[in-house]
Amino acid sequence: MANCDNNPWKKNAWGKKEGEVEEPIVSFVDVMSEEFIEDMSLQEKLEDERYIKHIEQVYGDSSTSEEQLPINTEGMTDEEVALALQRQFDREYDVALAVATSSSVHIAPDRYHPKTLQETDSEDEDDDALRQAATNMLYAKLDADDAARLRPEGPSTSRTKHDTGVSGRRNADKTFNVSFYTKRRDRTLNTKILKLQRYISSSSFQDRNPLPTGDMVNDKLNNKVYNRLMAFGKSETKRQMRHKDKEEKATMETSVDSDTRLLLLKWINQGVFDSVNGIIATGKESAVLHAQNSVTSFAIKVYKTTLSEFKNRSEYVKDDFRFKNPRAVLKIWAEREHMNLSRMAKKHLPCPQPIEVRKNILVMSFIGDSGLAAPRLKNVDWDFFIDEEVKEVYDQVQAASELIIVNKKLINFQIMIRMYKECDLVHADLSEFNLLLAPGNKVHVIDVSQAMDLSHPRCLQFLTRDIHNILSFFNKIGSPNLPTDVTLFNMITDLEMVENEDLLVQVEQFSEENRSVDLRHDKSRPADMELKKYNEEKKANRGVSPAREYN
Numbered sequence: 001m002a003n004c005d006n007n008p009w010k011k012n013a014w015g016k017k018e019g020e021v022e023e024p025i026v027s028f029v030d031v032m033s034e035e036f037i038e039d040m041s042l043q044e045k046l047e048d049e050r051y052i053k054h055i056e057q058v059y060g061d062s063s064t065s066e067e068q069l070p071i072n073t074e075g076m077t078d079e080e081v082a083l084a085l086q087r088q089f090d091r092e093y094d095v096a097l098a099v100a101t102s103s104s105v106h107i108a109p110d111r112y113h114p115k116t117l118q119e120t121d122s123e124d125e126d127d128d129a130l131r132q133a134a135t136n137m138l139y140a141k142l143d144a145d146d147a148a149r150l151r152p153e154g155p156s157t158s159r160t161k162h163d164t165g166v167s168g169r170r171n172a173d174k175t176f177n178v179s180f181y182t183k184r185r186d187r188t189l190n191t192k193i194l195k196l197q198r199y200i201s202s203s204s205f206q207d208r209n210p211l212p213t214g215d216m217v218n219d220k221l222n223n224k225v226y227n228r229l230m231a232f233g234k235s236e237t238k239r240q241m242r243h244k245d246k247e248e249k250a251t252m253e254t255s256v257d258s259d260t261r262l263l264l265l266k267w268i269n270q271g272v273f274d275s276v277n278g279i280i281a282t283g284k285e286s287a288v289l290h291a292q293n294s295v296t297s298f299a300i301k302v303y304k305t306t307l308s309e310f311k312n313r314s315e316y317v318k319d320d321f322r323f324k325n326p327r328a329v330l331k332i333w334a335e336r337e338h339m340n341l342s343r344m345a346k347k348h349l350p351c352p353q354p355i356e357v358r359k360n361i362l363v364m365s366f367i368g369d370s371g372l373a374a375p376r377l378k379n380v381d382w383d384f385f386i387d388e389e390v391k392e393v394y395d396q397v398q399a400a401s402e403l404i405i406v407n408k409k410l411i412n413f414q415i416m417i418r419m420y421k422e423c424d425l426v427h428a429d430l431s432e433f434n435l436l437l438a439p440g441n442k443v444h445v446i447d448v449s450q451a452m453d454l455s456h457p458r459c460l461q462f463l464t465r466d467i468h469n470i471l472s473f474f475n476k477i478g479s480p481n482l483p484t485d486v487t488l489f490n491m492i493t494d495l496e497m498v499e500n501e502d503l504l505v506q507v508e509q510f511s512e513e514n515r516s517v518d519l520r521h522d523k524s525r526p527a528d529m530e531l532k533k534y535n536e537e538k539k540a541n542r543g544v545s546p547a548r549e550y551n
């Protein structure tokens with residue numbers, strides 16, 4: 001320690017300054033008096049000035065900056081040095097306080113605050129490298145070398161993956177700079193995320209999503225925004241896939257889906273037909289294609305696989321336990337039409353011959369000539385027909401006008417009557433749209449998918465509607481001597497409805513009073529019977545190409 005004999009602040013072993021005179025005892029009244037306080041303040045001030053003078057003598061001018069202050073510790077105890085520094089601090093604090101109170105700006109001189117090593121958000125040269133390294137380490141499981149790159153050179157700066165700056169940039173990287181990210185992730189990460197990235201980088205996503213605007217280097221995305229973006233990306237991917245799936249699966253107006261094409265190819269390979277030539281017609285529920293082999297032609301009915309077209313069909317199937325699941329219904333319509341055609345073909349009714357059915361596709365014989373489909377009664381130009389011809393056409397639909405020989409059996413072509421009496425079926429959608437006029441003016445009935453068994457509780461109501469459709473059409477085209485609806489109804493059903501009374505009212509009443517009456521001869525459950533017949537037919541045809549049977 002330096003010589004400090006002249007130092008007036010030197011203390012003795014009892015903690016008192018040498019030569020210091022003990023303070024006189026002061027009464028409480030004196031302590032509380034104003035003169036005493038003023039006196040004390042004066043003394044403190046004098047003492048301070050004395051101290052400052054002493055310091056200036058020993059250390060020079062106190063206004064010297066901290067860096068330039070000659071720390072001459074000679075002659076001072078540690079405590080004195082500390083005290084000197086304390087006073088220096090107090091003075092500067094007073095100055096700071098004076099400035100702070102005179103202005104609205106608060107000054108916090110940073111030399112009094114410990115410097116933190118935490119990174120601010122300011123961009124520096126190392127930012128890109130740091131961002132890339134952080135991303136690499138977090139998502140590509142960096143090796144030790146990469147980890148070293150995480151820290152820029154300089155003072156020990158530590159960052160974690162939770163650092164907002166790092167994670168923000170990482171998020172932006174993942175969202176915008178996909179190519180880099182994908183490359184890194186290829187090695188390790190799960191396919192789900194990869195799919196998402198591929199989707200994001202795909203043009204389809206970019207078309208719909210305003211975000212992938214290129215490599216937005218140095219931008220940040222906070223976690224909340226990033227997570228929402230990713231969730232959106234995922235749901236968008238799913239939506240896209242669903243949409244694509246639907247488009248792929250749905251049978252469109254003018255085309256067939258891939259499943260149908262595959263099945264058609266299979267049938268060509270099996271020799272059912274040689275080629276599929278194109279679309280004959282597109283209906284509300286189906287597209288009908290033309291196919292042929294060297295001997296004959298076929299009509300291929302491809303049911304649409306979208307539900308919307310089938311919504312109006314619920315009235316036909318709501319009482320049938322087989323059709324509870326609407327999706328299943330789509331497949332069943334083709335099978336149902338095949339069953340009904342089988343029933344009718346067995347009785348030699350004039351209808352397409354059923355040939356093959358699979359999923360939503362039905363193959364049947366083609367009604368027409370030289371690849372030209374027979375026109376629907378609706379589309380025939382009846383002006384070219386004389387009355388007898390029109391009458392003859394009508395009779396085919398309803399009455400016994402013509403007998404022809406099929407397989408050495410006498411067959412008469414009364415579609416409505418024989419459908420009911422011999423096949424136990426009511427067409428339920430009979431009209432000029434579902435009757436084709438084949439060469440030789442032979443009427444054929446088509447579109448029997450909704451035709452119902454006589455056990456259906458509302459079959460008589462549907463029959464009444466069919467009768468009205470047919471009579472009003474032939475009435476319109478001038479067919480002579482048409483029966484009344486009641487007459488035709490009684491002819492078909494052998495029931496005895498009263499003439500000159502509303503047929504539908506009578507039918508409703510009859511149905512109400514005879515709920516338990518089964519109009520069919522076979523009293524077994526209709527669905528069971530259909531299935532039984534269908535299975536018998538399949539069994540009979542097993543091993544034989546159905547096409548051969550009908551050729």
Ligand SMILES: Nc1ncnc2c1ncn2[C@@H]1O[C@H](COP(=O)(O)OP(=O)(O)OP(=O)(O)O)[C@@H](O)[C@H]1O
Nearest residue numbers: 281283284285286288299352365366367373446447
């Ligand atoms: N076996 C066939 N031979 C020739 N043409 C046919 C045959 N089957 C159907 N067509 C033609 O295809 C069209 C549509 O057939 P169909 O009526 O069975 O389908 P749909 O979808 O039920 O039509 P819609 O309910 O709109 O009348 C018919 O109007 C007919 O022109």
